[in-house]
Amino acid sequence: MAILEDPERHEVRALASLVPSFAGLRVVEVGCGDGRLTRRYASRAASVLAIDPDATAIASLPGRLKNVEARAVPIEELSLPPQSADVVLFAWAL
Amino acid sequence: MVDALRSAHRIVHPDGCVIDLHPTSDRPTVEVGGRVVGHVASDEAPIRHAGAAIAIANAIDEGLFSVGRRERFCFHTYGESHTELADHIRTNWKSGSIDAQTLRRTHTALRSAPGASIRVTERVVATRLNPVPEEPSQ
Numbered sequence: 001m002a003i004l005e006d007p008e009r010h011e012v013r014a015l016a017s018l019v020p021s022f023a024g025l026r027v028v029e030v031g032c033g034d035g036r037l038t039r040r041y042a043s044r045a046a047s048v049l050a051i052d053p054d055a056t057a058i059a060s061l062p063g064r065l066k067n068v069e070a071r072a073v074p075i076e077e078l079s080l081p082p083q084s085a086d087v088v089l090f091a092w093a094l
Numbered sequence: 095m096v097d098a099l100r101s102a103h104r105i106v107h108p109d110g111c112v113i114d115l116h117p118t119s120d121r122p123t124v125e126v127g128g129r130v131v132g133h134v135a136s137d138e139a140p141i142r143h144a145g146a147a148i149a150i151a152n153a154i155d156e157g158l159f160s161v162g163r164r165e166r167f168c169f170h171t172y173g174e175s176h177t178e179l180a181d182h183i184r185t186n187w188k189s190g191s192i193d194a195q196t197l198r199r200t201h202t203a204l205r206s207a208p209g210a211s212i213r214v215t216e217r218v219v220a221t222r223l224n225p226v227p228e229e230p231s232q
Contacts, residue, residue: 003173003182010167011115011218017165018113018222028105030098037115075101086110088102092218094095094116094146 005036012040025086030075031093035061035068038091042068049085051078052093095149096156103158103225111162112223116146117169117216124179124196126203127210132196134214138189150221159223169216176200176212183214 006012015037019025022044032038032050034057042048048068052058055072071078075088102112119140121133153159173179180192192200192214204210 003171003178005171006169007172008170011169011220014165014167014218014220015113015115018163018220019111025110028102030102075098078101078105080105082104083107083110085105086107088106088110088112090098090102090112090114090116092115092117094098094114094149 009040011037015041019087022087026084027087027089028075028078028080028085029089029091031091032061032070033057033091035065035070037089038065038068045087049080051075095145096152099149099153099158099223100156103153106225108225108227110225112159112225114146114150114221114223115218117143117218118166119144119147120217122190122214122216124176124192124200125211125213125215126200127207129203131199131203132192134183134187134190135193135196136187136190139187142188147219150223153223157226159225162222162224164222165220167218167220169218170213171216172211172213174212176204179212179214 022041024046027045027048029038029050032052038050042065050068050070051073053074058070061070106112123130124132176197183190
């Protein structure tokens, strides 16, 4: 058995109580790391911009999730138009 | 951290939201069969997690957000053995370790309950922040 993280899906349930549906939403995920949480909701979102200052951690993300763009950048340096995201998700990143 | 929330406030749509997930300052527990045998040690993590809560409070005080909803949950990480779990934490967590005493207690607990689950439990708070629109400048 490998390491199992949150097999009970408590995190996903908590997220669903805060955002009942990701359908059609433009999401910016901050601190996505290797995409552990991204993989659990991204397929339902319109788009996901997953950012993390650690380029190594996010290297595996774009190839696996077709509607996810990954950028190695901190949010303070992210160049996005104002009001262009429906959800900004800090994934254990603050 | 508040700067990150200010950046989020700029890019989020007024009808959208900011979601934050971060562990509380409580020390993560090491559990065998659901029984606590010790904690994950870290000098830095509780300070960092408390800082996240302070940043959110400050952003609310600045009038950037209001709290829409808050949830708490336990995030469990399971390993096949205590050494596997200790290795995972050392390799993948920003900081933290399972000390020798806790590893010994884990080993002892496993001897008396073979096949029991071994896990680390983190308490996490999840918050939905609704953006407060900026006042139009005069």
